[in-house]
Amino acid sequence: MSARKILHLHFGKEGGAERFFVNLVQGFQERGMEQRFVIRPDRSFLPDLQALGPVWQNNYRRLSLSTPWLTWRTHRMVRQWQPDVIMAWMSRSSRLIPNYEPAVKLTRLGDYPRHLKHFRYNDTIVSNVPGIAERCRELGWDRPLHLISNFPREVTPKAVDRARLDTPEDAFLVVGSGRFVRRKGFDALMRAAAEIPDAWLWLVGEGEERPALEALAAELGMAGRTRFTGWVDEAMHYVAAGDVFCMPSRHEPLGNVILESWLAGVPTVTTRSEGPSWFVEDGRDALMTDIDDVPAMADAFRRIRADGALADTLVANGRAKLAAQFTKERVLDQYIDLFNGRI
Numbered sequence: 099m100s101a102r103k104i105l106h107l108h109f110g111k112e113g114g115a116e117r118f119f120v121n122l123v124q125g126f127q128e129r130g131m132e133q134r135f136v137i138r139p140d141r142s143f144l145p146d147l148q149a150l151g152p153v154w155q156n157n158y159r160r161l162s163l164s165t166p167w168l169t170w171r172t173h174r175m176v177r178q179w180q181p182d183v184i185m186a187w188m189s190r191s192s193r194l195i196p197n198y199e200p201a202v203k204l205t206r207l208g209d210y211p212r213h214l215k216h217f218r219y220n221d222t223i224v225s226n227v228p229g230i231a232e233r234c235r236e237l238g239w240d241r242p243l244h245l246i247s248n249f250p251r252e253v254t255p256k257a258v259d260r261a262r263l264d265t266p267e268d269a270f271l272v273v274g275s276g277r278f279v280r281r282k283g284f285d286a287l288m289r290a291a292a293e294i295p296d297a298w299l300w301l302v303g304e305g306e307e308r309p310a311l312e313a314l315a316a317e318l319g320m321a322g323r324t325r326f327t328g329w330v331d332e333a334m335h336y337v338a339a340g341d342v343f344c345m346p347s348r349h350e351p352l353g354n355v356i357l358e359s360w361l362a363g364v365p366t367v368t369t370r371s372e373g374p375s376w377f378v379e380d381g382r383d384a385l386m387t388d389i390d391d392v393p394a395m396a397d398a399f400r401r402i403r404a405d406g407a408l409a410d411t412l413v414a415n416g417r418a419k420l421a422a423q424f425t426k427e428r429v430l431d432q433y434i435d436l437f438n439g440r441i
Contacts, residue, residue, distance in 0.1 A: 104132070107195065183203075185204055189216050223244070272300070273302065276347075290393075308326065346368075350371035353378075360416035365408075369395075374386065
């Protein structure tokens with residue numbers, strides 16, 4: 099009998115990983131899967147999940163009176179609802195997986211685990227890049243591992259009118275998107291953009307580093323040419339308005355935003371962080387720089403600006419790789435095969 103019911107355990111916050119979570123579960127719904135969800139309270143994507151099935155909200159903190167209640171309630175629901183698949187997202191969520199033999203029990207990892215103690219009831223681990231699977235083996239994981247990567251949201255990118263952000267139509271525009279945390283390297287991106295006197299910069303997202311980035315923009319003389327959009331419903335429309343997209347991360351397990359920039363048709367620059375080092379080909383589908391190499395990043399922007407043929411090549415090859423390796427149908431097929439024991 100084919101797997102038809104999935105219980106998702108997800109305690110992430112807000113960002114690209116959460117956008118992919120929504121993309122994937124919407125794809126499961128299109129394949130006829132019945133789903134239920136346990137997530138953090140008050141997430142922006144709550145309405146998207148509520149359209150797909152029942153949602154329970156809880157922070158699932160280790161030192162919380164509500165945690166034993168959530169554990170009991172979830173295990174009771176599993177016995178009554180009898181899901182075919184129990185899918186945890188990241189290590190923390192795996193603690194909630196019960197020892198329920200009839201279901202396929204897995205954790206989908208989008209970052210490198212520090213230990214394996216939460217995975218005792220897992221049948222398998224799914225990683226979205228080879229390096230995460232290798233880390234699990236190094237930590238002693240001896241059960242099955244599967245590599246299933248990501249896909250970008252299926253939208254038709256429509257460039258945001260630059261006038262909406264008071265940006266000249268003929269400006270050389272650099273765009274970055276993601277959570278404003280130190281590991282994302284937006285400070286390095288801003289310094290690189292500042293090396294090009296007439297470059298403008300859009301930073302699409304939000305996070306704890308925003309005040310520091312705003313102060314840095316003022317320090318570098320970039321405040322008048324930098325726009326902070328805050329969180330937006332669809333970042334790809336903002337990316338599509340740029341002349342170049344940059345992912346400056348110091349640590350990046352995959353790099354969903356590169357998939358989005360390829361879909362948006364914008365030439366891309368990225369650091370040699372973990373994920374891009376796996377799937378990006380330097381000079382073919384993006385330009386790569388060492389982490390925190392601000393002069394090299396600025397030089398990559400200049401190369402793309404000066405060489406239209408290079409920019410066109412990066413865009414064409416990025417889209418080709420996206421179509422060959424990171425499609426919705428491919429990823430859904432791989433998960434369905436896993437759920438049904440075909441891989």
